[in-house]
Amino acid sequence: MRVGTMFFGTVDEIEGQSIQTKFFIFGMPLFPVASYYVMSETVNGVQGFEIPVHTKSMALGFIRVWMMAPFGLAAFWWLTDEGSWIWMALVAIAWVVLTFFVGGLSAEERRIRKPLGDITGIYADPELLPHDTRSGILDSLRERWIALTVEHGLEDWETVRAVPELAVRVAPLVVALHHYSKACEGSDEWATASQEALALLD
Numbered sequence: 001m002r003v004g005t006m007f008f009g010t011v012d013e014i015e016g017q018s019i020q021t022k023f024f025i026f027g028m029p030l031f032p033v034a035s036y037y038v039m040s041e042t043v044n045g046v047q048g049f050e051i052p053v054h055t056k057s058m059a060l061g062f063i064r065v066w067m068m069a070p071f072g073l074a075a076f077w078w079l080t081d082e083g084s085w086i087w088m089a090l091v092a093i094a095w096v097v098l099t100f101f102v103g104g105l106s107a108e109e110r111r112i113r114k115p116l117g118d119i120t121g122i123y124a125d126p127e128l129l130p131h132d133t134r135s136g137i138l139d140s141l142r143e144r145w146i147a148l149t150v151e152h153g154l155e156d157w158e159t160v161r162a163v164p165e166l167a168v169r170v171a172p173l174v175v176a177l178h179h180y181s182k183a184c185e186g187s188d189e190w191a192t193a194s195q196e197a198l199a200l201l202d
Contacts, residue, residue, distance in 0.1 A: 002025060002027060003025065003026050003027075004024075004025060005022050005023065005024055005025065005033055006022070006023060006025050006029070007020045007021065007022050007023075007036075007038075007045075007046060008020070008021060008023055008029055008060075008061035008062075008064065008065060009021040009023075009035075009054075009056075009057035009058055009059070009060045009061025009062075009064070009103075010038075010057070010103070011054070011056050011057045011060060011103035011104070012056075012057075012103070012104065012105050012109075013104065013105075014105055014110060014113050014114070014117065014123045015114075015117055015123055016040065017037070017038060017039055017040075017048075017117070017122070017123045017124070018037075018038050019035060019036070019037055019038065019051070019054050019056075019057045020035070020036055020038050020046065020057060020061075021033075021034070021035045021036075021053065021054060021057040021058045021061045022034050022035070022036065023061060028065055028066065029061060029062060029065055029066075032053055032058045032061070034050050034053065035050070035051050035052065035053050035054040035057055035058065036048045036049065036050055036051060037049055037051050037122075037124045037128055037129075039122070049129070049130065049133075051128045056103060057103075060098060060102065060103050063098055064095065064098055064099050067091065067094065067095045067098070068095075111198060111201075111202070112175065112179065112198070113125070114201075115171065115172035115175040115176065115197075115198070115201060116172075116175065116176050116179060118172045119141070119172045119173055119175075119176040120137055120141075120176060122137075125179075125183075126179050126180050126182075126183035126184070127183050129183075131184075134180060134183055134184055135184050137176075137180055138177075138180040138181060138184050138185075141173065141176050141177050141180055142177070144173060145173060145177060148160075148170060148173070152166060154166075157174060157190075157193040157196075157197075161196065167197075167200055168200050168201070170197075171197035171198070171200045171201050172197070172201070174190060174193050174194055174196075174197040175194050175197050175198060175201075177190045177193075177194070178190035178191055178193065178194035179194070
């Protein structure tokens with residue numbers, strides 16, 4: 001019987017990144033230790049950063065594993081000819097649904113996260129990042145925007161949008177500027193431009 005810690009509750013997965021929760025286990029997960037935004041998985045664990053305990057990840061981490069117990073009971077009940085196979089099938093179907101169909105990003109969330117990750121390499125909601133990390137990313141995004149406008153002799157998003165080929169290429173940067181500005185400073189300066197940029201990416 002294994003005693004220690006283990007990651008369960010994979011949710012919000014996109015492009016190989018996800019949120020997972022580390023549990024203390026005594027054969028089965030007993031309580032959450034911490035949640036992480038996972039950038040990649042290795043044989044030694046995960047690479048990423050700690051975030052506040054994530055309710056959805058924690059709940060599904062418990063449920064997905066502990067559902068093995070009622071499945072085992074239903075299977076035993078069926079094998080002893082005292083019950084119907086239907087109960088075992090229902091538990092199995094519920095586990096498949098909770099494991100593979102529940103806990104993903106909505107279409108709208110995925111629509112936003114994709115350009116964020118394409119620009120920064122991190123598909124997480126900026127609110128989840130440590131403050132210094134997201135502030136540093138915002139500074140980098142602003143530097144990229146200034147360099148781009150200088151390079152092409154453009155002034156703002158309106159002038160960039162007037163050049164369709166350039167606008168599509170720059171759209172992920174505009175989306176990222178909005179969401180990182182909002183997370184760091186509460187600013188909606190890029191909100192309208194971000195909506196227009198997302199429409200270009202659809």
